[in-house]
Amino acid sequence: MTRKHTPVKELNASLSSLAQVDFKSGQLLHGKGFLNLMDLPRIVDELNKRSLGDNFSDQGLVWELHSWIDELPGGGEEYRIQLTLDLLYPLECQRCLKPFLDELHLVSQFIMKDSLEDVENFPLDNDDEDALLASPQFQLLELIEDEILLNLPLIPKHPPEVCESKMIYVPGVVDGIEENIHNEAENLSKNPFASLKKLKFDA
């Protein structure tokens, strides 16, 4: 496939413009900007469920979009976009309960289709790209939010090598239970007769 050379138009990065981008006309677009977390209530809601830290007012995400047209060998054209998202957000580590700044880096590619039928028939197992319905008033802001929401970690934690918690991390084990097991095992190993002594005094 070869890429068609046509002029690229710079996208207006204001919130209202991002709510209606023309992907129908075939105009090539490039855009880049910063979105404050305060302007992304759906993401703030989800982060709050995962204990969003304080002082997030100056945090947010950097987005970049570019589009291109692939010319097919047998004629015809395919319009594609690539979205790069970098989100920084303060959270409370669910293992050591200390605040930390987590980051999410995403690169997603989409092909624009002209009918809903074409979007629905697009193979789900395509790992390289997803299909979207081309529209003259495409909700780019919503797509950006969706991509972030789909990729937020369920339980935010420091990477094991950075976390200050001394607990051994076993996936799937609730941290509190894990700590109790750990402490009991430690007590037993310190004094193997501890439980025996207790029996004696009880008698």
Ligand SMILES: [Zn+2]
């Ligand atoms: Zn931690």
